[in-house]
Amino acid sequence: MRLATVRDGSRDGRLVVVRRDGDAVLDARSVARTLQDALDRWDACAASLRALAATLDAGDVDGEPLDPDQLLSPLPRAYEWIDGSAYLNHVRLVRKARGAEPPPTLETDPLVYQGGSGVLLAPTEDIPLQDPAWGLDLEGEVCCILGDVPRGTRASEAARCVRLLCLANDVTLRSLVPAELAKGFGFFQSKPATAFSPFAVTPDELGPAWRDGRVLLRLTVRWNGKVVGDLDAGPEMHFSFLDLVQHVAKTRAFTAGTILGSGTISNADRARGWSCIAEQRALELIDHGEATTRFLAAGDTVELEMRDGAGRNVFGTIAQRVVPG
Incomplete structure (x- = not known):
């Protein structure tokens, strides 16, 4: 459904x-x-x-x-929007590019932050860019929409909490990130409103492509009509959605209507491309000492979608244009 x-x-x-x-x-x-x-x-x-x-x-x-x-976002406003970073290739690359070591618990303790959920962008809604110097970036993600999650829910119990699945473009203002992280208190200004896919689907709609709390489909990312990413969302998702539910529910309960994101989908195989510009720039810094790929600018278009084995556009297409804000 x-x-x-x-x-x-x-x-x-x-x-x-x-x-x-x-x-x-x-x-x-x-x-x-x-x-x-x-x-x-x-x-x-x-x-x-x-x-x-x-x-x-x-x-x-x-x-x-x-x-x-x-169409609006399936949930035009949500009780909570929690985003993880389950693709460790992405974490390692961006930290290596800035000369930072990954946390010692990288493989055992998920990274998460809590974003703004009161205003969520529609799947075809423009992305406003107030200042090009802020470094506007896209981030392609898979998300689940949860039912009620009791405090202390374990990964083995978490599948019953997953009601729906969707995609997200978790917009980031990259140039605002360093100063915010330097304060030691997390993201805020650097994370404007997120856009979600037209459709939210029940896990059974994916058939065998939903397994062990992961979506085993490819995310296609287009920038100004050119494919820049054809990424496999399944195997390299180190922490499944079930793991992420266990992590966030350790000390808190969550209400129905909470959205939980996977973080930027990333593959170690460079031929797969990328779903956020920061990752491509990280590779350029590592390989050549200089990042040459620009961030998004007014007039750019961004599209994200996932198709199943029959070619069906499962979640519909997030198709946005960047406009002066």
Whole structure:
């Protein structure tokens, strides 16, 4: 089952189910007004939402044509947005480029930060750039949307907390990062609003491509129409989503509607490309002593998507343009 949120003039939009081909949607407000409403009452709503999706896929109802520009983020605002860094190749590269050693617990203790969740960008919404000197970057990620997570949840129990999966472009202002980290208190100004994919999908929708808390599909990243990344999201995700849930729930409970990100998808094989400019610049610094790839500028376009073995665009496409802010 795939779900989306359509603009209706309200903050949270209206919930729809998405036809399998991605070309039509069916209003789901007879079951739940919004995705957050559905997540709050998941046990009562999930079967009815699946039934709506089945009628749409079977052609029993026509639905309404899908207009990507009318879609909000599946959750236009979320209770929490927590981002990990589960791809250790990315961590090692960016730290090596700046002459910093990885933390000694890199392979045993996930890195996470908590981002802003009150304003989330729609999948086709412009990215405002107030000052080009801030170093605007994209970051391609896989995310899960959680149900209620009790404090102390173990990885072995965490699969039951994963309700939906989606993609994210976790925008970063790279030039603002060093000064913030030097304060020893984490990211804030350097992490503006994140964009999410048009569709949020139930894990079973991926079939065997969802395994052991990982999405075993390739992320395609295009910059100004050129493919710069064709990355395998599965094998090199050192910490699975189940591991990340265990980590964040060690001392806290989380409410339904929390979004948990994988961090920048990264592969050791350079032929796969990259999903954030900082990683490419790190490679240039390591190899040549100078970073030559520029950051994003006004007028640039960025696209992220994942296709399954049949070529279906599982999560829809994040397609954004950078504009002067």
